[in-house]
Amino acid sequence: MNPSHPEDITQHVRRYLYVFYALMFGTIVTVGASYIPFGNREINIGVALFIACSKAFLVAGFFMHLISERKMIYGILAFTAILFLGLMTLTVLSFADMPHHAFAH
Amino acid sequence: MDIPYTIEARPDTGLYNAKVGIWLFLASEVMLFGALFSAYILLRVGSADGYWPHGWLNIPLGTVNTLVLITSSITTVMAWASCKMNQFGKFKLFHACTLLCALMFLGIKSYEYHDKLTHYEFVLKDGTFADGHIVKNQLTQQPGGLYTGYALIKGRKVEDERELYDLRAHKAGPHEELRIEGPQIVKMGSYGPWHNTYTALYFTLTGLHALHVIGGALVIGFLWGPGSRMWKSDPERFTNRVEISGLFWHFVDLVWIFLFPILYLL
Numbered sequence: 093m094n095p096s097h098p099e100d101i102t103q104h105v106r107r108y109l110y111v112f113y114a115l116m117f118g119t120i121v122t123v124g125a126s127y128i129p130f131g132n133r134e135i136n137i138g139v140a141l142f143i144a145c146s147k148a149f150l151v152a153g154f155f156m157h158l159i160s161e162r163k164m165i166y167g168i169l170a171f172t173a174i175l176f177l178g179l180m181t182l183t184v185l186s187f188a189d190m191p192h193h194a195f196a197h
Numbered sequence: 198m199d200i201p202y203t204i205e206a207r208p209d210t211g212l213y214n215a216k217v218g219i220w221l222f223l224a225s226e227v228m229l230f231g232a233l234f235s236a237y238i239l240l241r242v243g244s245a246d247g248y249w250p251h252g253w254l255n256i257p258l259g260t261v262n263t264l265v266l267i268t269s270s271i272t273t274v275m276a277w278a279s280c281k282m283n284q285f286g287k288f289k290l291f292h293a294c295t296l297l298c299a300l301m302f303l304g305i306k307s308y309e310y311h312d313k314l315t316h317y318e319f320v321l322k323d324g325t326f327a328d329g330h331i332v333k334n335q336l337t338q339q340p341g342g343l344y345t346g347y348a349l350i351k352g353r354k355v356e357d358e359r360e361l362y363d364l365r366a367h368k369a370g371p372h373e374e375l376r377i378e379g380p381q382i383v384k385m386g387s388y389g390p391w392h393n394t395y396t397a398l399y400f401t402l403t404g405l406h407a408l409h410v411i412g413g414a415l416v417i418g419f420l421w422g423p424g425s426r427m428w429k430s431d432p433e434r435f436t437n438r439v440e441i442s443g444l445f446w447h448f449v450d451l452v453w454i455f456l457f458p459i460l461y462l463l
Contacts, residue, residue: 101281108278112271119263119457123256126462133463140458147454155274155447162211165220172224176231183235190243 111154118147204433219441223448230452233402237459240394250395251463252364253388255309259461262305263453269298270450273417273443280436285428288439292421295446299414306407313388313396317350318361319377320384327377328352328361336379344379351375399460406456409449416442 122143130136153159158169201207202214210217241249272294279287312330319327329352336346351372355361386392390400420435420442427435 101278105275105278108271108274112267115267115270116264119260119267122458122462123260126256126458137463140463141455144455144458148451151270151447151451151454155270155450156444164210164212164217168217168220168224172227176227179228179231179235180238183238186239187242 107154111150114150115147118143118150122147204431204437213437215437215441216444219444223444226448230405233398233405234455234459237398237402240398244394247359248362248393250362250364250393251366253395254399254461255312256461258305258309259457262302263457265298265302265305266450266453269295269302270447272298273446277436277439277443280428280432280439283432285425288428289421289425292417292439295417296414296421299410299417302410303407303414306403310400313399316388317348317385318388318392319348319350319382321377321381322383323381325354325356326358326361327354327375329372329375332374336382336385344382344385346379348377348379349374350377402456402460406449406452409445409452413442413446413449417446 122140125139125143126136128136130139158165200214204213206212207214207217272291276288276291276295279285279291315330317329317331321327327350329350331348332351333349336344336348338344351374353372354375388396390397420439424438425435427438
């Protein structure tokens with residue numbers, strides 16, 4: 093739900109600024125972490141995707157107000173999430189057909 | 198005929214209609230980009246050993262572009278908050294910043310595209326590879342595919358093509374001016390979408406994203422310019438329009454949050 097009273101908005105504006113700082117910080121951390129040799133590339137990929145997901149949560153949750161939306165929106169997004177996860181599951185399952193060299197990078 | 202529920206919430210959904218509409222649209226957009234991300238994963242995992250590029254893109258420029266998009270996201274949400282607080286002047290200011298950020302993002306992206314399209318790889322008859330930016334192009338391709346003339350490039354020569362793929366592992370030395378003779382060339386091509394799987398994915402993903410930036414900027418530009426007249430006649434409806442365009446803009450930012458690490462950093 094969106095804030096509708098000016099006092100609520102002022103409170104939200106402060107929150108938007110914190111999210112903005114967090115996103116900026118997250119970007120710097122993403123770049124910095126990509127230069128750290130964690131041992132294998134999978135860990136680097138995992139770290140980068142974890143930070144990206146955290147940033148996406150902040151944008152969707154606060155800038156797009158998903159943290160307090162109506163049920164209707166959650167319903168639409170639940171369907172999308174199911175289809176998206178299905179797509180990614182199919183992608184991962186298809187790895188079984190890949191030649192063995194495929195997981196080197 | 199009046200469009201219903203442009204301001205007040207529809208009783209069954211609890212939302213004004215445009216908001217339901219934009220979320221349905223964004224849901225379809227998630228699937229569009231999801232399919233492309235799926236293609237990226239498949240092609241990357243299936244690529245031959247040592248032939249997935251690393252370090253081909255300019256990380257400082259990509260980082261600046263990420264920061265620019267994040268800045269545009271905060272100015273977008275602040276523009277909407279300004280409308281809610283009845284501060285039309287601030288709305289104009291914040292959305293002018295959003296538009297500037299959009300232009301800056303597209304400017305940097307264009308520079309990056311230009312850099313890739315003027316960057317060439319040459320496969321030479323002696324089995325080596327020359328790689329660099331064209332300084333002078335006097336090459337002519339004959340009907341049989343052979344080249345005559347010469348090209349001057351600023352770059353380097355390598356024995357193993359894989360040295361051109363992982364630029365993080367094989368640090369490129371200083372680039373020098375090289376003269377490539379046409380008859381020595383077996384094959385040549387720029388780093389456009391046709392170069393390899395990686396550049397095809399890079400141009401497709403970032404190109405589609407850039408189209409979204411252009412679309413979003415056009416809508417925001419309209420609301421900032423001629424569309425802002427509605428503020429006087431129907432401020433609540435105008436505020437809702439700003440919110441809808443903002444939701445789209447945040448989605449564009451969200452997509453870039455994933456594109457940046459997978460294309461530039463990993």
